[in-house]
Amino acid sequence: MQGFENLPDGLRVVITGYLDHLAVERGTARSTLDSYARDLRRYADYLLGGGISALREVSAEHVASFLAELRQGSRGRPPMAQSSAARALVAARGLHRFAYLEGLTDSDVAREVSPPSPPRRLPKALPVEQVLRLLDSCGGAGVRDLRERALLELLYSSGARISEAVGLDLDDVNTEERTVSLDGKGGRQRLVPVGQPALHALDAYLVRARPTLAIRGRGSPAVFLNSRGTRLSRQSAWNALKSAAQRAGITAEVSPHVLRHSFATHLLEGGADVRVVQELLGHASVATTQVYTLVTVNTLREVYATAHPRAHG
Known part of the structure; x- marks a missing residue:
């Protein structure tokens, strides 16, 4: 899949395999696949920036730190809206779950990292x-x-x-x-x-x-x-x-x-x-x-x- 050719094998193989799984076995819509691909590219860049070149090297702390970076912004990128950050984390969690079920990692380290809760909508009141x-x-x-x-x-x-x-x-x-x-x-x-x-x-x-x-x-x-x-x-x-x-x-x-x-x-x-x-x-x-x-x-x-x-x- 385009956009991941320059990644180390330890990341590229798992990410492209996961996206292929979503497209072929889950029938995920093209627009959703494109969003997941962008989010996973950002996740891969984050891991590489931390010296991680394979998914099996990732810990739960790395995933939680990725979420924090999405919400706070860094490396020249602005903070993500809460809904966008939640979607990116869902993509990362799905990737880790896929890797674990396929036997590519020993555990699902992202399982305990939860997406940010949606903001509580304030009740509307009339004057x-x-x-x-x-x-x-x-x-x-x-x-x-x-x-x-x-x-x-x-x-x-x-x-x-x-x-x-x-x-x-x-x-x-x-x-x-x-x-x-x-x-x-x-x-x-x-x-x-x-x-x-x-x-x-x-x-x-x-x-x-x-x-x-x-x-x-x-x-x-x-x-x-x-x-x-x-x-x-x-x-x-x-x-x-x-x-x-x-x-x-x-x-x-x-x-x-x-x-x-x-x-x-x-x-x-x-x-x-x-x-x-x-x-x-x-x-x-x-x-x-x-x-x-x-x-x-x-x-x-x-x-x-x-x-x-x-x-x-």
């Missing part, structure tokens, strides 16, 4: 002002308007997942205690407080809209009903939110989960303890909740800068 605009866009007195207002107010007030909100039954709502009982993932049930605006919206829907919808059905216990009198689907709830966002003139991507993210972010920005937010969201681990603290880091910096006597030199 408070946009959330209020969204909720106010459901201000009509029709059956559908009342249902949408109650649904969206509940999603933002409780941080419920969309499946938990449409899964609510009438017995799950306690207006006196101002709580709702949500059935979360893994069968875990949690009691969540609900704010007064959401309770008002729920009451208006239950008194003035739900009976009209219930007449068309067969006595469903669901809080949120569709036009047939049966339980509202998640897709219908998503569509209601999408329509409300359009009416409110919100151009950012909005989904039911965005309201959940906004609920958590706004609580943390208001000073709520992360473990309290964990309980409200129904997360099994606080580590899942802590990603929201990254969203609020700018707010924390601003508070620190204005409140701490030694924040400035």
Whole structure:
């Protein structure tokens, strides 16, 4: 295969054999083969730069150091993006596994070197002002308007997942205690407080809209009903939110989960303890909740800068 003719036999034979294996036995696409060839050429150059001329001389430390070089850049080459570095390491790991299975090396030294983890995507949250605009866009007195207002107010007030909100039954709502009982993932049930605006919206829907919808059905216990009198689907709830966002003139991507993210972010920005937010969201681990603290880091910096006597030199 072109591009490897000048390599020592201890590297060239294994690399070309691996690429041939991918092409012939695995049917790998040409574009993928070209990417692997470029990555393995870079890997070979890295090994040669360290005085290594045969794959059996490579240790796990060499492979880990190669990954570090990809991420940091060196020898006149800029750092690789995380996804590109991960792809290059996958190519190197595949090469070592092939060599081991073919009996060309005594062990698979790259097996324990893991590709870099993908970056944790920060949850998207709407500013408070946009959330209020969204909720106010459901201000009509029709059956559908009342249902949408109650649904969206509940999603933002409780941080419920969309499946938990449409899964609510009438017995799950306690207006006196101002709580709702949500059935979360893994069968875990949690009691969540609900704010007064959401309770008002729920009451208006239950008194003035739900009976009209219930007449068309067969006595469903669901809080949120569709036009047939049966339980509202998640897709219908998503569509209601999408329509409300359009009416409110919100151009950012909005989904039911965005309201959940906004609920958590706004609580943390208001000073709520992360473990309290964990309980409200129904997360099994606080580590899942802590990603929201990254969203609020700018707010924390601003508070620190204005409140701490030694924040400035």
